Every structure is written in C-alpha cells, then in structure tokens.
Amino acid sequence: MSTPSLADFADEARAFLDAHATPRASDGAVVWGEGPDRVTYFSDEPFEVEQANVQAARDWQRTRFENGFGWITGPKQYGGRELSIAHDLVYDGLEAGYDVPDTGVISLIGLGMIAPTMLAHARPEINEQYLPAMFRGDAIACQLFSEPNAGSDLANVQTKAVRDGDDWVLNGQKVWTSGAQHAQLGMAVCRTNTSVPKHKGITTFLIDMSWEGVDVRPLRQMSGGAEFNEVYLDDVRVPDTHRMGEVDDGWRVTMTTLLNERASVGGEGAGPATRPTSRANLLAMLKATGRDTDGGVRRDFARVIADQAATEYLTSQMMRRARAGDLPGPEASVGKLMFGQNLTRIAHLAAEMTGPRMLADTGDWGTFSWNELLLGTPAFRILGGTEEIMKNILGERVLGLPKEPA
Amino acid sequence: MSVVPEQISASDLADLRSSLRGLLTSASDEEAVRAVVESETGYDEKLYDRLATELGLHSLALPTPYGEGYGMEVLSVVLGELGRFVVPGPFFSTVVLAAGALVASGDQAAMEKHLPGIAAGSTVATLAVIEPDGHWRHEGFTVTAERSGDGWSLSGTKAIVPDLLSAGVVLVAASTPEGDALFAVDTATAGVERTALRTLDITRRIGRLDLDDASGTLVGAPGTLTDLLDAVLDRATTALAAEQVGGAEACLEMAVGYAKVREQFGRRIGSFQAVKHKCADMFARIELARAAATEAARAIDGRDDAPPAGEAAAVAHSVCSEAFMFVAMETIQVHGGIGFTWEHPAHLYFRRAKADQLMFGGPATYYERLLERLGVTNETSTK
Numbered sequence: 193m194s195t196p197s198l199a200d201f202a203d204e205a206r207a208f209l210d211a212h213a214t215p216r217a218s219d220g221a222v223v224w225g226e227g228p229d230r231v232t233y234f235s236d237e238p239f240e241v242e243q244a245n246v247q248a249a250r251d252w253q254r255t256r257f258e259n260g261f262g263w264i265t266g267p268k269q270y271g272g273r274e275l276s277i278a279h280d281l282v283y284d285g286l287e288a289g290y291d292v293p294d295t296g297v298i299s300l301i302g303l304g305m306i307a308p309t310m311l312a313h314a315r316p317e318i319n320e321q322y323l324p325a326m327f328r329g330d331a332i333a334c335q336l337f338s339e340p341n342a343g344s345d346l347a348n349v350q351t352k353a354v355r356d357g358d359d360w361v362l363n364g365q366k367v368w369t370s371g372a373q374h375a376q377l378g379m380a381v382c383r384t385n386t387s388v389p390k391h392k393g394i395t396t397f398l399i400d401m402s403w404e405g406v407d408v409r410p411l412r413q414m415s416g417g418a419e420f421n422e423v424y425l426d427d428v429r430v431p432d433t434h435r436m437g438e439v440d441d442g443w444r445v446t447m448t449t450l451l452n453e454r455a456s457v458g459g460e461g462a463g464p465a466t467r468p469t470s471r472a473n474l475l476a477m478l479k480a481t482g483r484d485t486d487g488g489v490r491r492d493f494a495r496v497i498a499d500q501a502a503t504e505y506l507t508s509q510m511m512r513r514a515r516a517g518d519l520p521g522p523e524a525s526v527g528k529l530m531f532g533q534n535l536t537r538i539a540h541l542a543a544e545m546t547g548p549r550m551l552a553d554t555g556d557w558g559t560f561s562w563n564e565l566l567l568g569t570p571a572f573r574i575l576g577g578t579e580e581i582m583k584n585i586l587g588e589r590v591l592g593l594p595k596e597p598a
Numbered sequence: 599m600s601v602v603p604e605q606i607s608a609s610d611l612a613d614l615r616s617s618l619r620g621l622l623t624s625a626s627d628e629e630a631v632r633a634v635v636e637s638e639t640g641y642d643e644k645l646y647d648r649l650a651t652e653l654g655l656h657s658l659a660l661p662t663p664y665g666e667g668y669g670m671e672v673l674s675v676v677l678g679e680l681g682r683f684v685v686p687g688p689f690f691s692t693v694v695l696a697a698g699a700l701v702a703s704g705d706q707a708a709m710e711k712h713l714p715g716i717a718a719g720s721t722v723a724t725l726a727v728i729e730p731d732g733h734w735r736h737e738g739f740t741v742t743a744e745r746s747g748d749g750w751s752l753s754g755t756k757a758i759v760p761d762l763l764s765a766g767v768v769l770v771a772a773s774t775p776e777g778d779a780l781f782a783v784d785t786a787t788a789g790v791e792r793t794a795l796r797t798l799d800i801t802r803r804i805g806r807l808d809l810d811d812a813s814g815t816l817v818g819a820p821g822t823l824t825d826l827l828d829a830v831l832d833r834a835t836t837a838l839a840a841e842q843v844g845g846a847e848a849c850l851e852m853a854v855g856y857a858k859v860r861e862q863f864g865r866r867i868g869s870f871q872a873v874k875h876k877c878a879d880m881f882a883r884i885e886l887a888r889a890a891a892t893e894a895a896r897a898i899d900g901r902d903d904a905p906p907a908g909e910a911a912a913v914a915h916s917v918c919s920e921a922f923m924f925v926a927m928e929t930i931q932v933h934g935g936i937g938f939t940w941e942h943p944a945h946l947y948f949r950r951a952k953a954d955q956l957m958f959g960g961p962a963t964y965y966e967r968l969l970e971r972l973g974v975t976n977e978t979s980t981k
C-alpha cells in the first residue's frame with residue numbers, strides 16, 4: 193500500500209476520531225469558570241484514582257493502535273505505519289480537538305524515549321517481543337537511570353551487572369523512577385566494568401518489572417502524590433538477549449534516551465496543564481481576577497506572556513524543521529530550559545493574580561487549584577537534567593567552550 | 599489590501615545572508631565603522647550606495663513596480679547583517695520607517711514621488727514622530743498642519759528624528775483641524791531647521807526638527823494616521839527585531855571567542871561555570887529572540903500558519919529588545935576591564951541595544967502594546 197497523502201490521512205484520522213471520541217465542546221475558546229478545575233502535571237490523587245487514569249490511558253492507546261494511529265512513524269514489522277513525522281503531527285493536531293484520555297504515562301518515557309532507544313540498540317527479537325506491546329498500551333516502560341549517588345553524574349551508576357552463563361545478575365538501587373509503579377518494562381543503566389573510566393564501563397538492559405528480585409517502593413513528592421519510586425534490584429536475572437548495545441558501551445545507548453528526553457520535555461506543549469497555562473486562559477484569568485487594572489501585575493503578566501509566546505514560536509519552528517527532516521541537536525536543551533522557567537513563572541504569576549485565595553480551598557474555581565501546578569514546578573528544573581547541566585551542555589556542546597578540568 | 603509577498607527559499611535567504619556578510623566583512627569592519635562615525639555625515643555614503651545599486655537591498659522589499667515585492671522575511675536577513683556589523687547609515691530610517699509609512703498610506707502619488715529614489719538609494723528619508731515630551735505615540739501631536747493655498751503649512755518641534763540630517767525628505771506626523779495626518783516635508787524647504795544632537799548610539803545619528811510654517815505635502819488622508827502608524831510600527835519593530843538578533847549574535851560570538859582564549863587561574867575562563875553559564879544564558883535568550891523575530895516576519899508576510907501580525911510583532915519587540923540588551927551587557931562582563939574600554943567594540947553594541955530598546959517608547963510602552971494587542975486594554979492609562 194502506498195503512502196497516503198497528508199489530506200487523505202487527515203480524512204482517515206478524522207473518521208477514526210469521530211467514531212471513537214467526542215469533539216471538545218469549545219474549539220479552544222476559553223470561558224473562565226468552565227471546564228475541569230485542575231492545573232496539574234504531578235497529580236496528588238489517591239492511588240485508586242491514578243490507577244483508573246492509567247487504565248483509561250491504556251485503553252485509549254490500544255484503540256489508537258488497533259486503528260492504525262498508535263505508532264504512525266514506526267516500522268511495520270513492529271506494528272507501525274511507517275509514515276512521516278508530518279503525518280504524526282497531522283494526527284496530533286486533529287486529536288487535540290477531541291476529548292481523549294491523557295496518555296502521557298505511556299508515551300512520555302516509554303514510547304518517547306525508550307522505544308527509540310530500543311529501535312537503535314536492541315535485538316530484533318526483543319523489539320518484536322516488546323515494541324508492539326508498548327504501542328498497544330499493554331507495556332508501560334520506565335527509566336531506571338538515577339541512583340542515590342548518580343544523578344547529574346549519571347555515569348557514576350553503581351548498580352552492578354555480572355555475567356553468569358547466558359544471563360546477567362543485577363544488584364543495586366535506582367531512585368526517582370517515574371511510573372515504575374505502573375510499569376511492565378524498565379531500562380536499567382548498570383556498571384559492568386570498574387577498571388575503566390566510568391563512561392566506558394556501563395551496559396544497559398531491558399528488564400521485565402515482574403521478574404524476581406525487582407522491588408518498587410513509592411516515594412512521595414512535595415506535590416503530595418507518589419509518582420516516582422525507589423526500585424531495588426536484588427539478584428535480578430536478565431537474559432543476555434535483553435542487553436541493549438555492546439557490553440561496556442551502554443553510555444552511548446543512554447545518550448540516545450537522554451537526547452530524546454530533552455527534546456520531548458521542551459517539545460510540543462502537550463500535557464494535562466496545557467489548557468490552564470495557555471495564554472487564552474491566563475488572559476481570561478487576568479480579567480476575571482480584576483488584576484488587569486494593576487500596573488505591576490500588567491507588567492509581570494506581559495513579560496511572562498512574551499517569553500511564553502516566543503517559546504511556542506521556537507517549538508513550532510523546530511517542529512517545522514523536523515517535518516522537513518532536520519532533527520534537533522543539543523540546542524533543543526533551550527526548549528527544556530525555557531519550559532521549566534516559563535512554567536515556574538506562570539505558576540507564580542497565577543498566584544499573584546489569585547492572591548490570598550490560593551491559601552485555602554474556598555471553593556472558588558481557578559484559585560486553590562493552581563497549587564498543584566505551583567508545587568510541581570521545581571521538578572521541571574531538575575528532571576531530565578538540571579538547569580546547570582543543561583547550561584553545561586549548551587556551553588560545551590553548542591558553543592564549544594572548554595570543559596571543566598577534572 | 600495586503601498582498602502575500604513572494605516566498606523565497608531558505609537556501610536563497612542563506613545566499614543573500616552570506617553575500618551581504620561577505621561584503622560587510624570587508625567594507626564595514628570595526629575599523630571602518632569607527633572611522634565613519636567620526637565623519638561629517640556619520641556613515642559611509644559609498645557603501646550605502648553599493649548596498650542599493652550592487653545588491654539592490656533598498657528595493658528588495660518594496661512593492662512592485664517600485665521594488666521586487668519580497669517580504670519581511672527577506673528584509674529581516676538584510677537587517678540582521680546590518681545589525682551584526684552595527685553598520686551606520688540611514689537604511690532603517692529610509693527603507694523601513696519612511697518607505698514603510700509611504701506604502702502603508704496607500705497614497706499613489708506620494709509613492710510615485712519618493713519610492714523610486716528610495717529604491718535607487720538616492721533618496722534618504724525618515725519618519726518624525728517623537729516630540730519634546732519623549733513619548734512614542736500614534737495620535738495627539740503638538741506639531742500642527744494647516745491648509746495654505748493648495749498645500750499645507752507645518753509648525754512645531756519633533757525632538758528625536760533618526761537620520762534627520764542626512765534625509766532629503768522627512769515624513770512628519772502632525773495634527774490638523776481635519777484629524778491627524780502624515781506630511782512629506784522637503785528638508786531644503788524654507789521654515790525647516792535641523793539640529794544635530796549628541797547621541798547614545800554613536801552609530802545612528804539623530805536630529806531635532808523645528809518647523810516654522812514649513813510647507814508639506816499631505817500623505818494619505820487626514821484622520822487615518824493612527825492606523826497608519828500602527829501598521830508602520832508592526833513592520834518597524836519586526837525589522838528592528840531582526841537587527842537586534844544580528845547584534846546579539848555578534849556579541850555572543852565575541853564573548854565566546856574571548857572565553858575560549860583568555861586564561862586566569864591557569865585555565866581558560868570559559869571553563870569556569872559562572873562564565874560558561876552566562877554564555878549559555880545568552881545563547882538561550884538569542885534562540886528565543888530569533889524565534890520571535892522569525893515568527894513576526896512570517897506573520898507580517900501573512901504566512902498561513904503564522905500568528906496574528908500585531909501580536910507576533912509585539913512579542914518580538916519585547917523579547918528581542920530584552921535579549922539584545924541582556925546579551926550586550928553580559929558580553930562586557932565576560933570581557934572584564936578590556937570590555938569597558940572605548941577601543942573595544944562591545945560598547946557599540948551596548949549603545950545600540952539600549953537605543954533600539956527605547957526607539958519606539960521603551961519597555962513600559964512595548965509591554966503595554968503587547969497587552970493591548972492581546973485584548974487587555976488599559977483602563978488606568980492616561981494616554
């Protein structure tokens with residue numbers, strides 16, 4: 193079958209969406225006081241509610257997959273359509289007009305970072321075994337990278353992988369693992385050689401989270417919920433087939449994941465807080481709170497909006513270039529940097545507009561609910577590489593400044 | 599009314615950029631800039647002429663039949679390079695401000711009279727808006743115009759007029775009994791007095807214009823000036839944004855170049871994180887500024903998927919003004935003492951950055967304009 197034109201593909205996507213989802217009531221127009229009063233990236237819902245949300249995400253991902261929209265750009269042998277990024281963007285654009293479950297828990301890490309790493313570095317039979325399941329929503333994947341002593345200095349990982357016949361035996365502790373409580377798969381970055389410089393003794397493995405010796409313990413975040421975890425690996429046996437890349441060459445594999453992470457964190461403004469933090473909503477809020485007559489608030493507001501708009505322009509230009517086949521390099525870190533800063537400033541701006549009504553839940557729509565976002569903002573300046581690390585990357589890899597002496 | 603300008607390919611834009619950069623690298627290097635700012639006119643008239651006649655830059659973005667009919671995306675490339683080399687001269691005043699106003703007026707006779715000379719590089723022109731109170735405004739001028747015979751007579755003062763002394767014609771915003779209007783005044787006319795002023799930006803001359811019953815020609819119709827200036831300002835701030843990005847890029851290159859070679863404490867200063875992160879911050883602000891300038895140019899050119907022009911232009915003016923000023927300041931810091939010397943080029947950019955930021959009113963004005971463009975009117979304002 194030949195590649196459908198973008199127009200034909202859009203027709204097909206619209207037909208699918210009409211059959212399986214309801215169009216959004218208002219097409220983007222914001223009416224202050226209407227719609228769900230949630231402003232969140234990190235949920236503080238009870239576990240049962242969160243699990244129901246995850247199930248809804250899985251169901252919607254399966255519906256997409258079964259109808260040919262689960263992996264638009266993926267290879268056919270793994271259930272993809274082998275269409276272009278442009279087709280993918282067309283679908284995303286159309287889907288945004290419908291009320292569908294947020295599938296971030298599946299897509300951000302598993303489909304967005306780990307799947308591309310697998311395509312580049314895992315064996316075909318492993319990809320056959322897991323990729324269709326991931327894109328069908330059956331297998332959520334998590335990133336077992338950080339450890340208590342390996343955060344920014346990720347290459348310092350201590351989790352040991354020791355060869356034993358056709359298997360490897362893993363021992364160690366991972367931390368801050370987002371989504372491990374829902375995950376079926378994990379990508380673990382392990383130490384396989386201690387007698388070489390740290391970057392050269394790392395090997396990466398895919399592990400099944402249900403295997404013997406994998407123990408997930410939730411950690412509660414400052415925002416209230418428990419979406420990240422400690423993961424203990426205690427004599428976990430991993431077949432050598434589950435190794436990605438060569439032995440001791442895992443740093444290269446890890447970089448594939450991180451590059452995808454940095455491009456996606458700063459990338460398209462998808463996510464549950466997109467609507468409340470949109471310019472339209474903030475403008476409505478400025479008027480609704482009556483702060484539009486306050487000169488100080490006006491100035492703060494304009495400064496934030498200007499940077500937010502410019503960041504959107506930057507992202508859309510990157511997407512346009514990506515559509516033309518020009519993929520982002522390390523300069524994509526600017527997007528991640530700005531995303532964290534803008535979100536932080538927006539949360540504080542919202543607080544300035546609501547004033548004391550953010551102190552307690554008075555029941556007023558669009559006031560106390562901003563706390564959920566506010567309390568989540570510090571994370572965006574940490575996860576996926578802290579601001580300092582992003583600036584090191586920009587300084588060294590983009591501007592070519594000398595590294596720090598060891 | 600607006601015609602979507604001819605699209606030009608990315609590779610043609612890159613060719614234009616590199617040929618202009620090649621020319622300016624030899625014809626307008628730092629030494630040349632320093633020499634011409636000391637000269638009588640303050641700019642290199644031969645170079646100005648070459649830009650018009652050899653490269654055809656003046657006519658690129660003028661509508662046909664006066665020019666090539668290209669849009670702001672093309673003009674932005676030109677301004678980016680002029681900004682990068684802080685090239686002195688009345689290109690911005692003539693091609694962006696004056697020609698922009700003439701085109702926006704839709705006045706065929708005025709266009710026929712002035713655009714051919716502007717396109718050829720033989721007519722230097724400018725736009726006079728700011729009065730002695732220092733505000734950039736689009737209505738309520740103290741300069742007045744009255745009918746006199748079959749023409750008009752103008753009186754009053756425009757306090758800050760870019761490139762006034764080299765201009766042959768100045769477009770003056772004035773109030774008339776029939777509403778605010780724009781007038782073309784020949785600077786050689788009786789009743790026109792021009793005074794050169796000392797300037798913050800030594801690469802851009804400014805003059806005061808005193809009019810005492812000077813005769814002028816009406817451009818467009820009385821009562822349409824506010825809309826006309828709104829349109830001119832969107833184009834001008836978008837063009838300025840491109841110039842600001844060019845200037846900021848030159849600063850960052852200087853700062854990074856220096857941080858790679860200057861040694862203190864036995865290591866190159868660029869290896870100190872405090873310095874490296876300053877450079878990374880500059881880079882991030884420039885990326886954002888470039889995105890804003892590019893998007894505003896696409897919006898002005900009416901591209902399908904671009905945001906509304908008024909909004910994008912206001913975003914670009916805010917973001918690029920802040921970015922250039924920030925980068926120009928940090929560049930001096932990265933250089934230390936040498937960066938504070940007259941001999942170092944950093945101050946040329948610092949001066950340009952502040953002047954650009956204030957040219958159309960300054961931060962208070964541009965942030966309010968952005969809000970206004972987004973529909974948040976200012977009930978507390980006294981304008």
Ligand SMILES: Cc1cc2nc3c(=O)[nH]c(=O)nc-3n(C[C@H](O)[C@H](O)[C@H](O)COP(=O)(O)OP(=O)(O)OC[C@H]3O[C@@H](n4cnc5c(N)ncnc54)[C@H](O)[C@@H]3O)c2cc1C
Nearest residue numbers: 335336337338343344368369370571574575576577578580
């Ligand atoms: C919400 C959230 C979700 C996360 N999800 C995951 C996940 O799913 N999987 C996973 O593996 N990890 C995850 N992380 C971990 C994250 O990647 C790390 O927290 C991050 O890389 C920082 O490491 P650290 O916490 O050890 O801090 P540290 O590295 O100890 O940093 C502490 C401070 O020191 C600074 N610093 C460190 N090194 C340098 C340097 N060279 N130069 C200048 N400053 C420096 C940092 O910038 C920071 O300010 C998550 C984190 C958060 C907050």
